[in-house]
Amino acid sequence: AQKITQTQPGMFVQEKEAVTLDCTYDTSDPSYGLFWYKQPSSGEMIFLIYQGSYDQQNATEGRYSLNFQKARKSANLVISASQLGDSAMYFCAMRALWGGTSGSRLTFGEGTQLTVNP
Amino acid sequence: EPEVTQTPSHQVTQMGQEVILRCVPISNHLYFYWYRQILGQKVEFLVSFYNNEISEKSEIFDDQFSVERPDGSNFTLKIRSTKLEDSAMYFCASSEKETQYFGPGTRLLVL
Numbered sequence: 461a462q463k464i465t466q467t468q469p470g471m472f473v474q475e476k477e478a479v480t481l482d483c484t485y486d487t488s489d490p491s492y493g494l495f496w497y498k499q500p501s502s503g504e505m506i507f508l509i510y511q512g513s514y515d516q517q518n519a520t521e522g523r524y525s526l527n528f529q530k531a532r533k534s535a536n537l538v539i540s541a542s543q544l545g546d547s548a549m550y551f552c553a554m555r556a557l558w559g560g561t562s563g564s565r566l567t568f569g570e571g572t573q574l575t576v577n578p
Numbered sequence: 579e580p581e582v583t584q585t586p587s588h589q590v591t592q593m594g595q596e597v598i599l600r601c602v603p604i605s606n607h608l609y610f611y612w613y614r615q616i617l618g619q620k621v622e623f624l625v626s627f628y629n630n631e632i633s634e635k636s637e638i639f640d641d642q643f644s645v646e647r648p649d650g651s652n653f654t655l656k657i658r659s660t661k662l663e664d665s666a667m668y669f670c671a672s673s674e675k676e677t678q679y680f681g682p683g684t685r686l687l688v689l
Contacts, residue, residue, distance in 0.1 A: 512676070
């Protein structure tokens with residue numbers, strides 16, 4: 461079974477500042493992928509970044525980076541230089557990769573509502 | 579950039595009616611999924627589909643739900659007899675490898 465925990469229901473950040481959104485996970489799968497998705501108020505689900513459990517380096521995609529600490533089972537999202545358009549709900553998710561028993565389904569956390577203030 | 583599309587964007591239906599939600603996955607993707615998100619709640623997995631058959635389904639995906647790939651491009655979710663608690667946003671997703679790309683969703687309201 462897989463479990464994703466996002467302990468911050470809401471976060472606030474000043475424009476141009478960096479912000480970290482927390483995510484911890486639990487799984488019995490030997491290899492797994494961790495994802496972050498952004499959901500603006502319009503409702504769509506936008507893929508941001510992916511980290512494989514086997515990756516030695518932390519993933520980065522533009523202003524997004526994933527701070528992966530395997531021993532602590534955490535996969536925090538760091539957004540640098542926040543913009544007003546970053547205001548949205550952010551979901552952490554995970555899925556099993558090869559050798560797992562959880563299939564290919566994504567398991568989501570509860571989400572963190574980020575508000576960027578001007 | 580290729581994207582997943584879904585129709586309709588909104589659907590209002592009466593309890594007990596059948597609805598069909600449609601999705602066009604990204605063209606070279608082989609794995610397809612349906613998820614739902616009840617208002618204010620987290621996203622829940624419904625079903626995955628590969629090689630023209632269901633590969634996995636959740637406990638939510640009971641006999642009132644079915645999926646089909648009627649042709650080479652469309653992927654549909656049918657709810658046979660809708661209930662009030664089926665009101666939710668329904669997302670289709672597709673993947674080639676690890677990452678699943680989501681469509682914009684269909685907001686279903688059952689009255």
